[in-house]
Amino acid sequence: MQPKLKSKVRCTDREVGEVTKVIVDPLSHEVSHIVVGGNGAGTLERQVPMAQVETVLEDAVQLRASSTDLERFPLLKRDEFVTIKEVEIAHLEDHLHVEPGEVLVPLPELERNVKRRTFFANFTQAIGVLVALPLAVPVLRYLMKPMYAPLDNRWLKIGNAGKIKTEDVGVQFKYKKKVKEAFMLEAEVDKNVWVLKASPAVLEEVYKGKDMDFHDATGRLLWTNKQNVPYVVYSGKCPHLGCGYKWRGHKVLGKVFLCPCHLSIYNAGGKVLDGPAPRSLDPLPIRVAANGDIEIIDMEFKAGTKAQVRIV
Ligand code: FES
Incomplete structure (x- = not known):
């Protein structure tokens, strides 16, 4: 009891x-x-x-x-x-x-102690830099090569649109991606994104009447999400601090994306309705084949910034 x-x-x-x-x-x-x-x-x-x-x-x-x-x-x-x-x-x-x-x-603890945590993180990093400085040059030369590897712009198949039964409802797609970070060996990691079959009103909220272009690091156009294509995909990471979020019912706001870490709330168009998130959910390039197969370019953006800065 x-x-x-x-x-x-x-x-x-x-x-x-x-x-x-x-x-x-x-x-x-x-x-x-x-x-x-x-x-x-x-x-x-x-x-x-x-x-x-x-x-x-x-x-x-x-x-x-x-x-x-x-x-x-x-x-x-x-x-x-x-x-x-x-x-x-x-x-x-x-x-x-x-x-x-x-x-x-x-x-969450993270929310309560942001200032103290940041201070200790910075302090620890400063000490680390001082101690490691004499050893750093050869190691950095080795490490920087993969860090400056071009961003991964491959299309990844994540599932089929047949899984989406209702308009304007967030559906999670999970997939695996091979990644290589710095000096680590290549590994397969679990990833997820949220896909919507969007109504015209939600498309308008996402695209604001314009197609959405995506570029590579050199500025070359990679892909354009057309504003009238009804499938929208959002990165699975909350733009506040990168937690995973969910599609949930809200007594006042109806169905929303809710991030449990610090309670950011987004509507189906990705717009922030409440909480500390500094920007809307991050749409990704998406294309849907005639048989319903969905492909995306898996991108990640810096957390905690108003501007969208791609990091992966
Ligand atoms: S990570 Fe803080 S609200 Fe999502």
């Missing part, structure tokens, strides 16, 4: 308050912690992991800890969480069977 909001909370020695909130793991959809608040208004709230819960009854939760031990559990930092109403993860609330109230999902 899952702990319910407002259930009484008993420690081994006495009753200490009630469940004021529950915290949910957004991936497993399970309750990971209960938040225990005291009996008086303004009493502090503490996060207690489910491992400390011995029994869950209809209207009460029995903890393994004493009331003294309870004070060692961390205080709830409310700004490190969002409610599931704000996140809109499909069916999460149904799965939990909780009464209406505060059900929280943690903001």
